[in-house]
Amino acid sequence: MARNLTSGAVTVDDLPPVTVAFIRRQGTTRGLDRDPLAEVTHGLRVDEETMNRQRVGPRSQRHTTELLLTPELLIISYRQGSDDAPHVDPAARVGFHRLDQLEVAVPAAGLQKRAPGAAPAAGVVAVTSTPLGGTRRTTRHVASGIGPEVTRFWDALQTAVARTRPA
Template sequence: MGARNLMSHAIVVDDLPPSVAEFVRGEGRARGLMDPLPAVTHGLRTEEETMNRESRGGPTSDRFVVEMLLTPELLIVAHRQSDDAETDPGARVRFHRLDQVGLVDAGSEKAATARLAMPAKSIPVTSTPLGGAKRATYQLPIAIDPDVQRFRDALTAAVEQARV
């Protein structure tokens, strides 16, 4: 793999491409949820582009987009490789109930180990997504940006509130 460009910035629901918004709604309906988008309080988009060196035909690039949307009850994570979810067969959405989400405490020994493994490039979230069979830890990619810390703070507060 060659160069990697990672950018994160805050978003609102209206920033979602229409096909992505409909994809989130449809996947939510499939899991018995009402439209979760009107309840979104915070959003963060991370775009990652990697340049790969090819031996023949020149370099190629891959683009990945992850949107994290926070509601008072859910963390919604949408992954795709293009701006149009309809044209990406690998597009997926996971819905995590906040009262079941585990976040690594930034001051803990476990967090220090996680930072060594994934230094400031992800938000580790442990959860069983709706419709999922087992609990897993997901490394949500991020770049270093003030919007990331605001989203992380909002997510931490929402998870704590959901457990009360």
Template sequence: MAERSTTSRAIAAGQLPAATAAFIREQGAVRGLFRDPLVEVTHALRTDETTTKRRLFGGTRTSVRTVEMLLTPDLLVVSYRDGARDGEDPAAQVSFHRLYQIEFAPLPSELLERAGGAKVAVPAGLMPLTSTPVGSTQRGSRMVPLGDGPDAARFREALLAATERCRRGAGA
């Protein structure tokens, strides 16, 4: 059985590792963003998810997965990387979500409606996120580790407020 723990803290865009910042800029350009998203960051949160697995032989294995969420006036940038690496991570991932498209239900609303308005429980420390990432043609859902500390609560509040502002501005 694996034990998981999350720690979250507010950061500034300038506190991102250089390799991560370069990767975000590069992927933004590849996906058609016409400006550097890191320049407009208003809120940022780093969550380290530590997983400890007990093995039958050889003791325990610990891995750290780092998720950085960056909020701009119109985008949410979510970056996943190996938290134990200081430099480039070949398995790093980043996604860009337009705020007016984001839903915070664990499943897309159309699926919940088909299920008769069913409710899905969300584990503590996770944030459900449904949207069509920039550069993608398919809508997807995921659970983003957010943590449950005061920095995570402030980030969630800022994200919800920014999402509502964008929806009102987009006429949704």
């Protein structure tokens, strides 16, 4: 199986319209009293394409994750398929994580094989929190790629999380 991971900075205006509408609907469903995208300060998009070689020929799948940072929330949106799709992917998910409950960590040892010897921003990052609308604390492993825009995003997230902690 071949895997290609690309990442880059993103703004709300760069998101597909169906994704924007989906995130806003989910924010309302989860009890947010205002537009979750109105205060986004930093964004990171990660595209992961995997290709399985089968007897019939190559088959590829595309997964897109957008991480959007506001002064109070980390929004993680995940979907499969193309940005040109007229409807939201039925398997699409979005999580809203309050920064004051968020922990960002080095990936578990088993996941470090994807980025051997790398710092947290160089492959997979573990994000732990109780998402809005959730009842238990969970850890999500987010592929993030490498590059200066990835480092800037994770630095901004760490700074924002530190601001929410008591002194």
